Amino acid sequence: KAGVTQTPRYLIKTRGQQVTLSCSPISGHRSVSWYQQTPGQGLQFLFEYFSETQRNKGNFPGRFSGRQFSNSRSEMNVSTLELGDSALYLCASSSGAKETQYFGPGTRLLVL
């Protein structure tokens, strides 16, 4: 079974721009969660989607948003990028029954 895939793998943007990242979960998984990883703050939860509905949200500003489609694929959007948004953005999927989350390879975002 194929793992979680994320696109693009690398991205360079400038301050003030917006960016959209994509995540395809493991086949059959309906829950998709997003995390931000930085050297200073470590791994932090952004939000979780299940059946196209946001089920949980972390402590991030409204510039961070997401959505999930009917095929469980998910996107996250960051508007008005700031230098501090430079990070590895990780997507994880899990099945409805099990809580274990399986992570994708991440998207490395650099904001200049």
Add this chain to the structure above:
Amino acid sequence: EDQVTQSPEALRLQEGESSSLNCSYTVSGLRGLFWYRQDPGKGPEFLFTLYSAGEEKEKERLKATLTKKESFLHITAPKPEDSATYLCAVSSGDTGRRALTFGSGTRLQVQP
């Protein structure tokens, strides 16, 4: 608020030298404790899920144990390929099932 503390921050072992990594946690209603391995530039790779005190899981040279306040990841006769950052995470009734709170990780280096 859930808290996870991992120690030590970094550990250097000789090949074959067994040791343990610690993960202490404070949560309201533990739903699960998770161990991941992360190689540089990659997403976390799932290792174990533990649900209740007294539970143990094993995989090759790794063994994870859980008490009411902490978890240990025991590494027996490690090899250089075990070098990675090991992350511990918890999910609780407070933050929701899929919102993981991560520790800052233990960077393990195994020298031949």
